Amino acid sequence: MSILVCFGLLLAGMFASGAGAAQDRQVESEKLFADIYQVLTHPRCLNCHPKGDSPRQGLDAHVHVPPVARGPHDKGVAGLQCTACHQTKNYRASGVPGARNWHLAPLSMAWENLSQGELCRALLDKSKNGNKDLKAIVDHMARDELVAWGWAPGTDANGNVREPAPIPKPEFDRIVHAWAKSGAKCPE
Amino acid sequence: MTTTHLSRRQFLKASAAASAGLTLGFYLPATLAQAGPGKTTGSIAPSTFAPNAFVRIGTDGSVTVIAKHVEMGQGSYTGLATLVAEELDADWSKVNVEGAPADAKLYNNLAWGEVQGTGGSSAIANSYDQLRKAGAAARAMLVAAAAEEWKVPPDAITVERGVLMHGARTLSFGQLAEKAAALPVPTEIKLKTPKDFRYIGKQIPRKDSKAKCNGTARYTIDVKLPGMLTAVVGHPPRFGGKVKAFDPSKAKAVKGVVEVVPIPEGIAVLATNFWAAKQGRDALPVQWDDTHANKLGSDEILAQYKALAEKPAAIAQQVGDANAALTSAEKTLEAAFEFPYLAHAAMEPMNCVVKLGRDGCEIWNGEQFQTVDQANVAAAVGMKPEQVKINMLYAGGSFGRRANPQSDYLVETAHIAKAINGRAPVKLQWTREDDIRAGYFRPIYYHVLRAGLDASGNPTAWHHRIVGQSILTGTPFEPMQVKDGIDATSVEGASNLPYAIPNMLVDLNSPKIGVPVQWWRSVGSTHTAFSTETFMDEIAVAAGKDPVEFRRALLAKHPRHLGVLDLVAEKARWGTPLPKGKARGVAVHESFKTYVAQVAEVSMKPDGSFRVDRVVCAVDCGIPINPDVIRAQMEGGIGFGLAAALDGAITLKDGHVEQSNFHDYTVLRMNEMPKIEVHIVPSQENPTGVGEPGVPLIAPALCNALFALTGKRIRTLPIRSQRSA
């Protein structure tokens, strides 16, 4: 559905039902975000949205081994970029995960230790999210290959299949759309 | 012995063997070497001057030193060549080094009897006289040749950097080589006095740097022979496990896999290249019979050791009556220490190449244990040891691992070669996972230390009890080095504690556990230095004394310990104030006859994370042969020891090794390497080794510093817990 229609429906919804209905929609929207939050803060996603200079690794979110650094463009440093090891696909032979454009989320998109409300507001903040409007955010979640990696994380060096993000991708996509449609409300 | 067309003067008969370093060696140029597959050091042109087993000089002036000790990073090739080049007065830039063939009659480690091999930081010590004499003999013959040529007395001739001079006349080594080759080898050899040394004690470049910087240095993994097959082996997941059943079909389906054969060590998958062999091995379903396998985990083993520590033990050292003195002491202290299994984890995983023929067996390996390996491989293939020829290559690290008393990885390769009836040369290549999981770890140890102090805080009693597997039991060395229940390698550093304590007891319990164990760089000192030097620190604190002063007072009879302790305290500015959050820790320890003291400067953040910022190291290894190599070995030893102190642990669960690669057996990296300052004590004593002695001190020095920062004693290593995958 086009973004204009979405917004139009939202506006219509807001004016049509008055305060009570608005409150219901807020609650519904927040509930949807709670699910989104569950995914975004799972190690599979959070490991590459760190506060500091290093990505994390594994379900226990330990600091990335070998030690690697963010660098000026979130892609690693001179002499050791992310793509020195991470290719565009998971590689069974080395157990190294891969996806197109493997890199760290910028510091503005660091989600470690953020509450639901804080993460939600950061997500929607154009000055933090790479100037994305709601449609672009929805698109990014639905279509970006590095995001999608969280659901197909491959096999690690011990031969174990990595646990994917907690809500199956098609369901997650549905929730994101619904959340956007419901006004993309943030909890407190 | 086969006849030769070479001059009879070109070899000399061995003089009386065994007395330290006087034997020049009985040399047979390779063209005369025993009939067998392939060559070892290459053919010798008849005009080459080869006065003994250790040096060859070509008509082009090149000087080749035959090194009997493996170059595994510790600088042996450079050191041995320095000894020869010094007395030979060679041009260092024209000296190159070749690995010696396996021949204990010529190339034995003089510290080991008629056994060839490298270990115990003994290469320079056992070679100092021998190789200098070899160089000096060659020099004397060159001088004699020039003297004949110029018709002047030998004493009138000077030799400098490969050139002989008399007045304005000069002749090079190359020009004199043929003539010298025809002369008798001198029986009386004069060596230089240290004041005339040009190379010994000076800054000269390593001999292996260039090749190791341009990709041409050859390691076992790089060997390629015509028709060679690479083998990757499926090993039992538990030590002592055996193959019950396997299905080769999935492995054989991998393109490049040629054969799948059972061997005593597991199932070998042979292929035309490593990757195919590994894919084949990984695809192989194997059922294991663990009836006799070790099922103990590290926790159970340690629990057993704690119980054993309460039982009587074999006495390793006894002075006075420690028990009585403890009972009557004014104050007693007690501490228990736990040490984990450690993997050697050299950068080159274990590997070996075997070419098995009808009449002989040829090996390519970063060879550290020639005589032992010849015997074990010969037994495995039904030949005599002298039929086993070994090409010694560079080792991509070893830290003791390549010198395995059972020759495990070599015998494994020989078994594979035998299983295919020698129809192709076999390269066994372990994966990193194979290497980490293969065992032959530095053992788990449990120590209990008790000390009694008098009213002034002086230690009057000391009881050190050690529990841990004997490395030498069950090996060919047992009869010589395990006596009355004491494996010397379990107690070294403890039974020879230098401190003046009037009542001392060191005892040992050596339980048998089904986990294979091995030395690990600095062996017994890897644990004894930690417990003794942190416990000494505890006693110093209990006595209200400064840790350095406390040790000084007890080392009066040990001037070389004192020497390094004083030097390190001076250079580290011990006792001067440090900013908040920084502290120093000290340790002093002798191993393999080399004396080392280290001060670690450590800083700690409020969150408890810490960093070793700098280590100051003092070393007394007698006459320093290559000071820069000594510095490098101290730097490297500190880094190696620090890796283990921080994170090193192999853990077993239900008999399975939990670690498998560098993601869970984490090692030291650039970002945690401290600054290091090395100070070498000037000495005229005979040179001793530096490969191992730098390792054992960083752990206690670091933990003593951490105590100064936190007031907490660390008695269990590693300091940080291991990461999971």
Add this chain to the structure above:
Amino acid sequence: MIPLNVNGKTYSVDVPPDMPLLWAIRDGIGLTGTKYGCGIAQCGACTVHVDGKAVRSCSMPVSVAAGKHITTIENVGATSAGKATQAAWEKLDVVQCGYCQSGQIMSATALLKEKAKPTNADIDAAMSGNICRCATYVRIRAAIHEAARTLAA
């Protein structure tokens, strides 16, 4: 058959497309300077340059490397950064066992190509992926600074 461009030469290697580039270089082509230390991108011994950037060749399928410019230790000296790095390594006698050093030199060269005067923090960040069990790190650091000085001169 996979076409590979290594050190300016083209090769055609008959290897499976998902074979790690490392083994295609070592066994397929026969260039053994690049080493195997872990196979899981933890140690850096296998480091090569692919289109000028440091890559762990154990972690790149050979099919992905096809058509790209690959440089190994055997030819890194053809660039000024590589030559200066190797010279510094020799001058300071960095090596001990040497097994990791091909990878160390490749990583250091990649660093110096992008950062002419790396700080110690830059060196930590670029080089902590290369393990040296002999712990030659003090000299590796000094050699990188030395190479930077040479390149600046």
